[in-house]
Amino acid sequence: MRSHIREFDSSTLNESVQNTIMRDLKAVGKKFMHVLYPRKSNTLLRDWDLWGPLILCVTLALMLQRSSIDSEKDGGPQFAEVFVIVWFGAVTITLNSKLLGGNISFFQSLCVLGYCILPLTVAMLVCRLVLLAEPGPINFMVRLFVVIVMFAWSIVASTAFLADSQPPNRKALAIYPVFLFYFVISWMILTFTPQ
Amino acid sequence: MATTAAPAGGARSGAGPEWGGFEENIQGGGSAVIDMENMDDTSGSSFEDMGELHQRLREEEVDADAAAAEEEDGDFLGMKGFKGQLSRQVADQMWQAGKRQASRAFSLYANIDILRPYFDVEPAQVRSRLLESMIPIKMVNFPQKIAGELYGPLMLVFTLVAILLHGMKTSDTIIREGTLMGTAIGTCFGYWLGVSSFIYFLAYLCNAQITMLQMLALLGYGLFGHCIVLFITYNIHLHALFYLFWLLVGGLSTLRMVAVLVSRTVGPTQRLLLCGTLAALHMLFLLYLHFAYHKVVEGILDTLEGPDIPPMQRVPRDIPAALPAARLSAAVLNATAKAVAVTLQSH
Structure with a gap:
């Protein structure tokens, strides 16, 4: 009977919701650290998830959104546009790498590409803070x-x-497509100006 | 790899006849690819042989698996048979639905395998092909080689999309009922696929020796010139520079495509028709891309910084009046250019 209970405990059905969420958040946080200190490690590849990419993508898209809702000037990046660029771009790169003969699964590649947006999201945060200061050439530099x-x-x-x-x-x-993908995103971040 | 294993496993435990039909489909696709490639002397046929061998091996393995699964299945249904016909039918239906889904998912992966030979390139090959796309050949007496490869063209089209997006943003282009991203992708892929199939159709009429794949590769590498010209002229706003580049770089890449097409066509009328159409479309497309997403900012700059307007006068009154006027004229120009391009592309 005791062994039976222990077996039951080791499954995730019986644990509190808080534990489950904390465990998943910890996994996502660990992967963020792996991106910030890129070393030869398979953590990002072995147990992939799409929570991190989703969080990063939504954060980036929200920060790139302009505050004014002006129908005349809707040339700026919009939420949907950023979202589509990130996911469409990641899918394209993944298909390309599969076509070139890479031995990586579809979602592993999506996971890596999504997590590696983290530095650019940080850059966006810094840019928004810098933009609060006086605009000028130094600001741009x-x-x-x-x-x-x-x-x-x-x-x-x-x-x-x-x-x-x-x-x-x-x-x-x-x-090359990875380079193009991050280049387009970073260029959007650089040219962003809040109205 | 976990995701690929699940649908494949589902298809494997499927029964024989369904799988056989599916297998034939794949083989049919494979042979079609080989037929297309046979016209091309640079294709990697060894790759296809490997693919077929692999497929056959997998087929044998699957047959063995299927036999084992059927035995188990029979036992399972036999036991359930006591409980009536209904459960058997439901199980059967679910089994069929699952099998259909699994085979569909698997066919997606099989399609990737079919496409793979077209992406069989080395970086050095891509580099040399990019350079060659700017060097017209002189010898038109015998058919020139065209590598049937899609990696380079696809990447060039994506680069063009990115450059176009950049041009649209810097010129503050406003697109009603659509996004910049969608427009850029639509324009680039539409041009590449549309013009390729149109020229292929013309080539068929003119009896030119070219396949659709080769046409896609030829036109795709021809976009390299466009990428260079647009990237430079979207950043340096100078009319003379653009016309120089348009004639020089755009002209060179067009000339290359024309030379290759001429070498594969017989008869002066056919050559003139085919190459005239391609050259006109290619050059006008570059002109359109440049002015459609560049003229707007030029027009505003001209009115704001034009030498003939004294600075004192324009400050209070002229800007609100001049800005919509400039925008209107630019919009008219834009619309005309678009209409011309659309009619040209559709003809």
């Missing part, structure tokens, strides 16, 4: 510097995870 550094960080982190899954002679081909 600071934002340019931050965005370039975070862009490079994203590229380095994602290639550290994804490069091993590609055939060695084709890494450049698989990395």
